[in-house]
Ligand code: ADP
């Protein structure tokens with residue numbers, strides 16, 4: 366069997382959903398398990414309504430209209446929507462009455478995007494004579510802990526999913542992004558999390574392949590929205606893809622590769638609009654002769670935390686205190702650099718968790734925080750082992766006059782990360798891509814290209 370995950374744009378309107386129906390129909394022999402996201406933009410719109418409800422200003426008219434239009438254009442009737450909109454409306458009214466929204470309520474509100482879309486996609490499949498059934502991921506057995514908005518799947522989910530879905534004779538159309546905790550509350554596994562749902566289902570069902578159908582022809586040498594001449598990449602290792610996802614390559618949720626690696630299942634990224642065109646397969650063994658540089662990625666929405674203190678001089682256990690504080694406040698330190706008297710780290714700019722961490726770090730030294738930054742990473746299996754590539758990275762940035770706020774290269778040498786000023790980010794990505802990823806003589810000398 367295979368898992369086919371369709372992202373927000375791929376189910377964004379009736380025309381796209383018709384394509385999805387054809388793609389699934391053409392693969393019935395592979396016994397697909399279909400995982401879908403909310404229609405594009407719906408999760409943002411739902412969360413916006415939750416915030417508006419706090420001040421009593423919510424209004425579901427536009428969301429209803431969007432869903433009704435898609436159903437009308439597809440010519441399908443989806444009776445389940447009425448009860449879902451009623452539940453959503455009651456929930457928003459509840460939020461407006463208490464004038465407060467908690468992470469648990471936000472997860473409940475956000476869940477409606479996927480809970481609505483699976484019914485529409487399943488109805489469209491049935492209308493095309495494909496037996497299909499909408500399945501809520503939690504009814505299929507996906508259970509998480511209770512860390513709302515960033516919940517972690519519990520291992521018992523795998524057997525439960527395998528048992529529940531094996532009994533289905535129809536094609537399951539499963540909600541991405543959402544699950545439930547032990548107490549039965551709806552949780553979400555992080556924004557953009559349907560990719561992760563797909564690989565969790567792939568692992569549970571021992572799929573032959575996990576297919577991520579999206580709006581680009583695979584993982585590319587850069588985000589094509591920023592770099593129009595970015596090229597698709599044919600194949601890459603789990604490590605390279607995981608690094609790209611962690612460093613900001615939005616095409617895959619950062620946790621997607623983990624279940625796939627554990628079960629050694631290839632992940633294929635494909636373009637819904639051009640199914641027979643280029644795509645990327647991510648697996649364990651790829652040709653060793655592949656290019657050194659695979660992708661230049663950028664990560665925004667981060668900040669740079671600097672701690673400076675002479676107390677670090679010759680002291681032991683200082684870093685342990687920094688890590689301990691970060692762990693207790695559940696803030697991940699992404700990139701890290703230290704000197705004898707300073708520590709710099711990039712962290713997600715999470716306005717809920719950061720203030721308490723920063724207050725604690727103040728006790729360890731002078732803390733400054735720089736929010737006008739972004740991380741740029743050059744990712745590839747041997748980037749750090751290629752002096753020509755390292756040389757090309759720094760000479761390119763120097764030529765562009767781009768100031769570096771921090772540099773980091775991990776022990777595995779699959780990525781060189783650089784923090785730059787936010788306004789320099791696009792220029793840095795474009796220049797690095799031109800120097801390292803295009804098939805120019807300079808790029809070839811640096812071991813790059815496709
Ligand atoms: P979906 O809704 O299908 O999950 P996303 O918007 O989450 O789609 O991810 C696809 C987007 O990822 C693309 O439209 C592209 O702009 C962006 N992207 C960022 N980096 C890359 C990259 N290296 N290769 C391909 N796409 C990328």
Ligand code: ASP
Pocket residue numbers: 372373402403408409478541542555556557558559560
């Ligand atoms: N709908 C969710 C989001 O917008 C999950 C996803 O699209 O992957 O974040």
Ligand code: MG
Pocket residue numbers: 372557558560615616617618
């Ligand atoms: Mg996505």
